[in-house]
Amino acid sequence: MMKFLSKNFLTVLCTAMAVGFTTSQAHARTYIVNGLASAVPFIGYGMNNLGKKIPGSKVFSYITSIKGNRIIKPNILADIEARYKRNPNEPVNLIGISYGANMVSDIASRLARKGIPVNYLGIIEGTSLKAIKSNVRRAQNFICTGAECSKRRIGVASGNSVTKISQFTYDDGHIDLGNNKGVHSKILIGIR
Helix, strand or coil: CHHHHHHHHHHHHHHHHHCCCCHHHHCCEEEEECCCCCCCHHHHHHHHHHHHHCCCEEEECCCCHHHHHHHHHHHHHHHHHHHHHHCCCCCEEEEEECHHHHHHHHHHHHHHHCCCCEEEEEEECCCCCCCECCCEEEEEEEEECCCCCCCCCCCECCCCCCCEEEEEEECCCCCHHHHCHHHHHHHHHHCC
């Protein structure tokens, strides 16, 4: 058993080092929430590709907002709370695109009420966003310039002077922004 655990640990460690993660980042929990209709392959591909680049990540795809709000959001919150009880030092990263960005901004806000920190919050083309509370260490907001883009910028909640926030604009489309190499690169650096 010990030999098996050591081999798994080495595999995770080598994978993390190959993509530029530290050992603690390889053990972070990253939740990536796709947008509406993202279970359709030609819509949700960007976040699926990002998930392949982040050890320990979990990508959530769905068709309707009902599944997003009634199943995915509560399951993510419950998982984070359970993991926080077991290990309050495990970093939590939340990344979302479009409707998924709305969900992760709400999840971060709910975690603030419970005193649970968020290492990183990545918002890609969100539409109805919560102001960032001081439980979030770093946030990045990605918007695009196409006609179908929301162009919404995220702000910090009043009194929050802790969160480091960066805003980025890309000449890209709403769906394509999720697979943009520059966005992926900034996210991979941001979760460190």
